[in-house]
Amino acid sequence: MKFSLFLPFLLVSTSILANRPVLNTHNADEIYVFGHRQSSDLVDFVASVTELSGEELLLKRETSLGDTLSKEVGISSTGYGPNSSRPVIRGLDGDRIKMLQNGLGTLDASTQSVDHALSIDTLTIDQIEVVRGPMSLLYGSSAVGGVVNILTDRIHRDFEKGFYSKFNVEGQTAQPGVSQSLVLNYGINKWMIHVDASARNLGELKVPGFARTSSVRSSEARSNETPGEVLNSFNKQKSGGIGVSRILEKGYIGLSYSNLDNVYGTVSETDVTIDMTQNRFEFHFDHALPFKIFDRIRVKSTQANYKHIEFEGATTGTVFTNEGNETRIEIDNKKDNLEGVTGIHTRINDFAANGSEAFLPSSQSTMLSVFTLQELKLGNNSISSGLRFEKNEIEKESSTRFGASEAKDFSNLNGSLGHQYRLNKSSSLNQSFSYTERAPTAQELFANGPHIASSTFERGSSRLRKEKALAYEVNYKFKEDQTQWQISGFAQHFKNFITLTPSGQTDTESTLPIYNYLQVDANFIGAELSGLTPIMQNGDTSYSLKTSLDYVRGRATGGRGDLARITPMRLGTGLRLSRSRWLSDLDLRYVFKQDKISQGETITPSYFLMDLSMHYDLVVRNYGLTLYGKVNNIFDQEARNHVSTIKNIAPLPGRNAVLGIQGTF
Numbered sequence: 001m002k003f004s005l006f007l008p009f010l011l012v013s014t015s016i017l018a019n020r021p022v023l024n025t026h027n028a029d030e031i032y033v034f035g036h037r038q039s040s041d042l043v044d045f046v047a048s049v050t051e052l053s054g055e056e057l058l059l060k061r062e063t064s065l066g067d068t069l070s071k072e073v074g075i076s077s078t079g080y081g082p083n084s085s086r087p088v089i090r091g092l093d094g095d096r097i098k099m100l101q102n103g104l105g106t107l108d109a110s111t112q113s114v115d116h117a118l119s120i121d122t123l124t125i126d127q128i129e130v131v132r133g134p135m136s137l138l139y140g141s142s143a144v145g146g147v148v149n150i151l152t153d154r155i156h157r158d159f160e161k162g163f164y165s166k167f168n169v170e171g172q173t174a175q176p177g178v179s180q181s182l183v184l185n186y187g188i189n190k191w192m193i194h195v196d197a198s199a200r201n202l203g204e205l206k207v208p209g210f211a212r213t214s215s216v217r218s219s220e221a222r223s224n225e226t227p228g229e230v231l232n233s234f235n236k237q238k239s240g241g242i243g244v245s246r247i248l249e250k251g252y253i254g255l256s257y258s259n260l261d262n263v264y265g266t267v268s269e270t271d272v273t274i275d276m277t278q279n280r281f282e283f284h285f286d287h288a289l290p291f292k293i294f295d296r297i298r299v300k301s302t303q304a305n306y307k308h309i310e311f312e313g314a315t316t317g318t319v320f321t322n323e324g325n326e327t328r329i330e331i332d333n334k335k336d337n338l339e340g341v342t343g344i345h346t347r348i349n350d351f352a353a354n355g356s357e358a359f360l361p362s363s364q365s366t367m368l369s370v371f372t373l374q375e376l377k378l379g380n381n382s383i384s385s386g387l388r389f390e391k392n393e394i395e396k397e398s399s400t401r402f403g404a405s406e407a408k409d410f411s412n413l414n415g416s417l418g419h420q421y422r423l424n425k426s427s428s429l430n431q432s433f434s435y436t437e438r439a440p441t442a443q444e445l446f447a448n449g450p451h452i453a454s455s456t457f458e459r460g461s462s463r464l465r466k467e468k469a470l471a472y473e474v475n476y477k478f479k480e481d482q483t484q485w486q487i488s489g490f491a492q493h494f495k496n497f498i499t500l501t502p503s504g505q506t507d508t509e510s511t512l513p514i515y516n517y518l519q520v521d522a523n524f525i526g527a528e529l530s531g532l533t534p535i536m537q538n539g540d541t542s543y544s545l546k547t548s549l550d551y552v553r554g555r556a557t558g559g560r561g562d563l564a565r566i567t568p569m570r571l572g573t574g575l576r577l578s579r580s581r582w583l584s585d586l587d588l589r590y591v592f593k594q595d596k597i598s599q600g601e602t603i604t605p606s607y608f609l610m611d612l613s614m615h616y617d618l619v620v621r622n623y624g625l626t627l628y629g630k631v632n633n634i635f636d637q638e639a640r641n642h643v644s645t646i647k648n649i650a651p652l653p654g655r656n657a658v659l660g661i662q663g664t665f
Contacts, residue, residue, distance in 0.1 A: 050075070053127040055583065058168075058662060059613045059630055061122050063175065063202065063235055065099075065148070068122055071589065073530045074132045074488075074550045076567040079644025081267035082175055082205050082653065083235045084117035086110060088643050089132050090490065091524055091552040091566045092145030095441050100139065100149040102282060105347060107304035107324040112353075112360060112443055114454060114645055115266045116320070119278040119306060120150055121239040123168070123181040123198040127151040132528075133490060134434040134471050136414045137373060137386045140345065141438040144469055153185070154243030155254035155284045156192035160185070170660025174632075174653040175233070177202035194243035194256070205233040208636045208654045216648050230650050232265030232273070251287035251296075258282075266310075267650045269452060272317070276308035289331070296332040301325065310355070318355030324348055333374075340374035340386075351442065359449030359458055361402035363442040366393045373416075382420040384432075389413055392439040396446045406446070410439035410466050426480040431473065438467040444498050444517045450510040454645050457507040457514045458500065464519060468495040482544060485531040490524075497522040497556070499563065502600050520560055526552035532576070546574035546587065553596065564601055565643045568594035584614035594642040604642035609652075610634045624664040632656045 050072050052060060062068045066077035066085030077085040078093055089097055099106045099118060108119035129149040136143040165184040171177070181198035210217060211230045238261050245254035262276045285299040306322040330343035345367070352362040373386035390412040398405040418432035447460035473490040496519040503514045529549040536543040549571050554563035574587035593606040613630035633639070636655040640647040 050130040051127060055615055055626065057128065058626070058628060059615065063122065063200070065118055065120055065122060065150070069128065069130065069148070072130065073548050074528045075130060076643050077641065078114055079641035079652070080114040080646060081230065081233050081650055083233065083264040084115055086118060087130070087148050088567060089130070089146035090526055091554045091563070095142045096145035096438070098135065098139045098143035098147045100147060102151060102155070102284070102300070103149060103328065104282065104300055104302040105326045107302065107322060107326060107349065108278060108306045109308065109320045109322050109351070111441070112320070113451065115268065115274070116308070117262055117264060117274070117276060119260055119276070121198055121237065121260055123179055123200065124152060124183065124196045124239065124241065125150050126153050133473050134416070134436050134469070136436045136438070137371060137388045137416050137434070140367065140369065141390055141392070141412045141414065141436065144436045144438050144467070152241070154194050154196070154241050154256035154258065155282065156194065156245040156247070157252050157286070159190055159192060159247040160187045162187060164664070166662060166664045168660065168662040170658055172656055172658045174206045174656030175202040175204070175235070176206070190247045192245040192247060194241070197240045198238065200235060200237040202235040205230040206654050207651050208638045211650055213648045230267055232270045233267055235262070235264045237262040248287060253285045256282045268455065268646050271313050273311045274308050275311065278304060278306045280304040293335050294331050294333050298330045299328070301327040310357070318353060318357045321352045323350045337377040338374060340372060342372040343370070345369045345371065357450060357452055359447050359451045360443055361399055361446050362397040363446065364395045365442060367391065380422040384416070384418040386416045387414070394442050394445060396442065402446060402448055406462060408445060408462060412437035412439055412466060427476070427478040430475040430477070434471045436469040436471070438469070440464040440466065440498060447517065450507065450512050455512060457510055457512040459514060459516045461517055464498060464517065465496050467497055469493065482534045482542070483532065486529070488528045490526055492524040494522045521557040522554060522563060523557060524552060524554045526550070541577070541579040544576040544578070546572070546576055546585070548572035562596045562598050564598040565645070566594070566596065568592045568604065568642055581617040582614065585612070587611045591639070602648070604640055604647060607637055607639035609637060609639060626662040628662070629657070629659045
């Protein structure tokens with residue numbers, strides 16, 4: 001395919017750059033923006049950032065990425081069973097949340113349907129970065145609600161001589177089974193070699209009481225229904241990856257390959273399973289430049305081939321494929337008090353869906369954009385501004401079912417302006433404005449068929465216009481020793497917000513209710529709070545109080561009421577105990593009743609959950625071992641996620657005990 005030419009071109013061009021003489025030195029402490037920088041002012045400037053790594057990620061990790069992040073402030077989950085849940089940020093999900101792996105798109109089919117899992121293995125990731133709020137300036141118009149970036153170490157930035165690796169084995173009770181992973185790294189003569197593998201074999205999800213609510217059971221009686229589990233929620237997954245990196249004097253260059261094979265059940269259809277496979281290549285290049293102003297270049301490119309088959313019993317149903325390439329070229333600039341990044345970003349997708357339940361036509365999507373983000377430091381003040389121009393083209397292929405071929409193109413302009421004031425060494429006040437334009441997706445434009453996973457007949461509209469959004473956020477941060485506080489308030493106004501709306505009609509052939517993609521104006525407002533405060537110190541034992549709160553409200557303007565599937569208000573508190581090699585967390589979370597609902601929704605009751613987790617670090621003959629365990633939903637409470645389209649047939653997991661060991665050697 002035409003985008004297959006990207007990687008060879010980049011390999012040649014960047015190898016030439018790598019051999020050029022370099023005048024300025026590389027600062028080892030300088031790490032670049034969002035997956036490149038971890039502590040720079042450009043990242044600190046972003047108002048709401050969450051990072052999970054190390055032991056915190058180990059204890060919060062779940063089968064799906066959405067469930068892994070669902071307890072973070074401002075983040076919930078689509079709740080489509082334990083295998084295919086995506087993150088929801090401040091009430092926005094789907095295409096409005098940009099999913100990245102090592103700074104590049106996942107290039108799968110997870111945005112096309114809630115039952116499609118992300119092509120990400122949570123067992124082998126090293127870090128998760130989340131930005132709440134618009135990041136479309138750097139990562140595209142589909143990042144209007146936020147960005148989730150998954151980091152792996154298949155391509156190394158730095159050299160470490162010799163052999164070092166880690167393994168992990170854990171078992172759980174709510175989805176009975178064992179998960180295991182192994183990572184091997186070896187460094188020699190400035191070369192880094194990486195190999196990883198993982199496997200997961202989990203059974204049906206255990207829940208308190210019946211999976212289906214009493215109202216659903218009374219309207220759709222099943223003679224063989226028994227309490228205690230969600231049918232068809234099993235998961236069997238295996239993955240593997242290799243990577244080779246050459247550490248240069250002023251940077252690095254690397255190439256990796258990974259394969260993911262995931263077989264799982266779809267909760268809404270007890271006879272349907274999905275067999276998903278993705279092969280993914282990544283190329284990274286990072287090097288200093290011999291110029292005074294432009295001091296660094298980065299190139300990243302990924303080529304991915306994705307396929308999943310939906311089996312109805314033993315019969316092959318719909319087959320989804322997505323072949324794509326995404327490439328980013330970025331150049332850093334720095335002079336006096338001004339620094340920033342400027343780049344080119346391209347993406348090409350070739351998507352196809354074939355089968356009796358294919359509600360989408362085959363289509364090709366291309367995106368080309370240029371962007372810049374600059375920051376000026378003036379004493380205690382930092383002013384940031386940026387601009388992005390993006391061109392999107394979407395072409396539908398002709399077919400008997402979806403009609404003649406049709407092409408749509410959109411030009412999007414995104415801009416941002418922000419200000420940070422450092423009150424002192426420990427605290428800062430931040431505010432940001434952004435303007436975002438998002439092009440409709442192929443699904444929103446051209447869908448026309450029964451979507452069994454969501455029990456709807458979806459109709460797109462080629463007359464849809466691009467979304468336009470204005471956003472404002474104010475944020476206060478405080479960090480001193482072990483004390484951390486962050487308070488945020490935000491508002492976002494959408495013009496031409498695209499939403500899937502019931503028509504009140506029923507498709508005669510499938511007997512499913514017809515939903516149309518329509519556009520309304522909408523407002524989102526909300527607030528978030530998170531804190532960690534030491535309350536007692538006794539020798540090497542310390543106690544800290546954890547506090548969290550998040551609230552979001554999404555409403556259509558013109559008296560059209562609340563938007564669907566908006567996260568209810570959540571309040572959390574907890575106690576952290578730290579002693580020598582021990583760390584333990586007791587977390588309590590209250591989720592309020594959601595009665596601000598749209599047409600066709602039902603009220604979701606409130607619920608209260610308690611979780612306990614702990615880990616212990618020890619060293620045995622120079623080998624590091626971490627023993628860890630957790631019990632989620634200690635009191636085995638029934639809880640239903642309002643954001644989920646299947647909340648009435650699949651509650652949250654019941655009591656879940658997890659026990660595991662992680663070792664480094």
